[in-house]
Amino acid sequence: MKKEMGGFDMFGITSFGAYIPAYRLGRDLIARAWGRGSLKGERSVANNDEDSLTMAVEAARDCLRGLDRDGIGCLYLATTTAPYREKMSAAVAATALDLGRAVFATDFANSLRSGTGAFRAAIDAVQAGSVNHVLVAASDCRLAPPRSDQEQWFGDGAAALTLGREKVVATVEASLSINNEITDVWRNDDDRFVRMGESRFVLSHGFTAVMEEVIGGILKRSGRKPSQISKLLISSPDERSHLQVAKKLGFNPETQIPDTLLSSVGHCGAAHPLMLLVSALETAKPGEVLLLTSYGDGADAFLLEVRDEVGGLPARRGIRNHLANRMTLSSYEKFLSFKGILETAPGEPFRLFPSGSAYWRDQRSILRCHGSRCRQCGKAIFPVQRVCFHCRAKDDFEEIRYSDEVGKVFSFTRDQLAGRSDDPVVVQTIFDMTDGARFYLMMTDCDAAEARVGLPVELTFRRIHEGADFHNYFWKCRPLRNGGS
Template identity: 50%
Template sequence: MAGIVSYGAYIPKNRLSRDELARAWGGNSLKGERSVANHDEDSITMAAAAAMDCLQGMDTDSVDALFFASTSSPYTEKQAASIVARVLDLRRDIFTADYAGSLRAGTSALRAALDAVKSGSARNVLVTAADCRLGAPRSIDEQAFGDGAGALLVGADSAVAEVEDVYSISQEITDVWRTSEDRFVRNWEDRWVIMHGYDATTREAVTGIMKRNNLEAADIARAVLTGPNPRSHQALARALKFDPEKQVQDLLFGSVGNTGTAQPLMLLAAALEEAGAGDRMLLAGYGDGSDTFILKATEALGSLSERRGIKGHLSSKRALDRYEQYVRYRGLMETEAEEAVRKSMRSSATALWRTNNSVLSLHGSRCKICGTTSFPVQRVCYGCQSKDQFEEVRLTDEKGKVYTFSLDNLAGGVEPPTPMTVIETESGARVYCEMTEAAPDELKVDMPVEMTFRRVHQGAGFINYYWKSRPVR
């Protein structure tokens, strides 16, 4: 039976306490903390990170399709899924698609993936969902939103959770929206938004799928319900006769926040981390309607390789001390220096396209004659000068350490001094890159690092993606 074969998640390392948001603007704190994407992260980089978490120990060649779901893709016109596929080193003959426009895009992509697998058009479909939505400054949204990503590998066999049924309804409603001109999320009056949007619609879909499967609330071991805030979430759970304490997956509101399209995938990942074989689960996503799923965990759960998932990412965090850091990271205010860089920054689509094996897939070249590994890919070997006698190797699979570094105040960047590093991988390749999410006094020669896919600089309408090093999370 088609189902979830693997899961992964990504939560940015930065957390901002809601008390600090309340302090910055005055007013009430929603308590707890929210995740904040780093200044070099966006929905594409987070989706890639969650996808790598999900594909841990898997054969990437077995993936036949990749879906990317988000309401905050950095591109309005240009596919994100094809970038993520290149980052993951997936095959070229796969089907890629973006799902957008609704908070339901994550579960819609999941449903489409299941349909593809059931129809036989694909054996394995990787579904990624990521969001980095902006609440207007001083709004409740600014406190309630969080940034993150989830990934699910949907396949025809060896599922860790089989999907027994899927049921959706469509609802036209302008409750939460952004026009193509809007930077911040808009809401109609919240009481109506919850009552006739989220609550009524999700309840209708859940009731529908339960009824047609002859299920009572008590049959569900874990109800994974998305929700904009804990109060509405708990009210919905109670109305559906679920015990919020025992049956309902925690919303991760106090630790992450509402991650939009990524929320249902992330919550399902969190539920699967705790599930036992035979557990029946309900998944419900909301946004302009609702998608619902009945799943059943299998024995295969126990044989999944280790991954960070939700738990691992939750425990690895750093606190942002001040709201001003959030403002900087989201680019809400720009310094004169940053503006100068943005306006003068040039890139080259052709140069990046020619070298995307190294730029996006982090491929180096390993000489078949003398074994020297170089990065980026070199046609003539540095070690023995043989020409075109190399195979490409993916350096993200290798452990790395800092060979040397500097803390550069002249290099620009959002948080100078910018740590610049020369990384040596296990095979001896050297990668010159920025280090991200490191405290300056953390840098040491020989410190172990991992490579993380990020934005490196943007300007003149162009976003440059590349890899950075970071202290192992």
């Protein structure tokens, strides 16, 4: 254990993944709507059936590719935009991820540093030996006041990491946290939009001062010089402030600061630091040293060293493949509607009668995406059925998780009445898995005109509808995105 360097025993990140929604909105469209200047580039936009919880699940699924889920002992979910005020998002996520019943799941919230706070807690848990493998997921989709700079700068996204002692791809060499009480970025209990103080005060006495302190402090603690850092990862509120910090501390912005994702995705709140880390790990080479930072009422900093195992992970989507898979949101008005800021005329309502008890009883299929395979005749069925409708065998089946499987469209219809008024066409889809299990689900993240028989589709966790005063989550299908299995 490298206590003299403020570091830790041999352990660290064992896997990583990310999620960026398919939709992108050009900042020029936002600027044009308000007759103001554009900050250039585009931002990611969660679909109308997505939220921080569904995005966290998607990032965690990407991270868990090729891993034994039974080995995950803890799930830490970080967000400032949880769907519930009083209900654990991590409990829903752990169930959707089909983790074991004995998993310790908990939420980290109310701070832009909640993502790195969860990361630090995972480090401590593994270092202490209380758990062997921890899954950390961070996700956010914050709302900014219309016409503000933040409306353009903000984006939606998620990242996930696993930490443990086996097959480590990046070791944690040192960490440092700084507490700084300052009212610069906040949201009150009844606020819909993020508030921000006067920009010069926020940057000079908040971000700039604290980032200089935490980066300088961790370099001093670890005995390293700026020139020994391969990549400096700063979750910056804009395209300039982090460059000023880096230059003042002796870093070379051209060679040591990678893409901040601000121009292509936007600032993704609590998830953004971990998204930068995932992006860096995707192209990192063994021996590189990464310095990760985050800001929010203080700052966190971590020194990580990349190991040989980084090249041995199974293929995943991560940041790069999600950036390549994009759909253009056609208008600023649709963005406002997706975010619930602009109320449109209601579409044909779902005629459903949600039940909390039924939702709990059937969660193996609803949340865990389990089907059943008959032990007598081998028939695969979704959802789980006690009686095989092929051979009529009763209670003689094994459960199968289908969330990671890929199917092909058998039949579909473009329903013009089932959707929202801002997204009226719903592609009702019947598709078959390779083992013959047949699914009937709605298709999302698609151009309805491109639906066709034989189209490869995958499953995605979404908010299906609102009813009985709680969020109803279920699975939908979407056209297979690049990087899929």
